[in-house]
Amino acid sequence: MPRHTRARIDLDALRSNFRRARELAPHSASMAVVKADGYGHGLEPVARVLAGETDCLTVATIGEAKRLRDGGIESAIVLLEGVHEAADWSAVSELGLHPVLHSPHQLAGSEALDAEVPVWIKCNTGMNRLGVEPRDVAAFRQRLAFRPGLRVVGLLSHYACADDLRDPMTRRQKECLQRIRRDHPDLQVSLANSAAHFHDPAPDCDWTRPGIMLYGGTPLIGTTGPALGLKPVMSLESRIIAVRDLGAGESVGYGATWVAEAPCRMGIVEIGYGDGYPRHAPSGTPVAVAGQRCKLIGRVSMDMIAVDLSQCPGAEVGAPVELWGHHVGIDEVAGMAGTISYELLTGVSPRVPRVHEGDR
16 A cells, blocks of 8 residues: 655645745746756646746756756756856757856857857855856956857846845845946846845846745745745645554653653654655644644654644544645744755655646
8 A cells, every 4th residue: 555645736826926926026037946856846847837937947957957848848947057067068058058157167168059058147246155256257258258159148146145134245245246237237137036025125136036935935034935925835745654542651762752741642654754854853843633733742763753642632543644734834844843944845755756736
């Protein structure tokens, strides 16, 4: 008999969240971010929905882009990390990608292009990961001008602290990119990530890049997706496979980290860190059993967790369990586990089937 653990994906909610991003940045075009297997939701189904809504899709790797093309996706695709070696340029040309360039070493191999490729210049405005330094952007663009196969279409950068509405670094980064743009008024600019959609004033760049907000997770510190008008897209579900009564003083799970203070009823759920449920979720993390919020007890195992059924005394073997979704918010689980919704969503393992529902 197959396991009942699955990730239910609401494609209508995905579309609703994208339209929320549009409402928040009505004067900008959008690059919907579908990297990391559509943030764990399934690359091809997610991209098919968003392709009908967005101006462009973005991925991190050529492999992701190839999956989209093989899946019949014809939308423009921006390759966020660009090329890594000379041989990548043939794939970029063949797949019709728009790579992001952040270093001169990426130009090796581009001289062999037989068709024009649109490229973005990544500018380092303070994130200090990838990007051309502001003082070097003009020279880098001039170098690209000697590559007839490359056509620069825009300047791109990435906020480091936009999740904190009070952090002044966001303003400094925005001003830095604005100064660079003054020397390149013919180029488009992309800077706003999901968090920037919720800043005041609204993003005024040419292109925004909504990511986590499309999937219902919050991009801001101290709030949740639903509080920002976003709908949960993934519901991680399982079921109870055993129940037992515990006496006062009995412990549960590895390390005996949780001990019953009084007699209680416990359920075992067929999900664990092998499925992507966070191992560091502590006792007390909410879990919904038959729609009723209960609490995780004891350590998370590879294939199982235990829940206190005191709030759901009628639950029996086979009772449905939601780990996150509509009854338990993913941002709430992430906070309890000391992480972020991005990690939880992208960490759901391949052994968990994705069940896509809604209008595709």
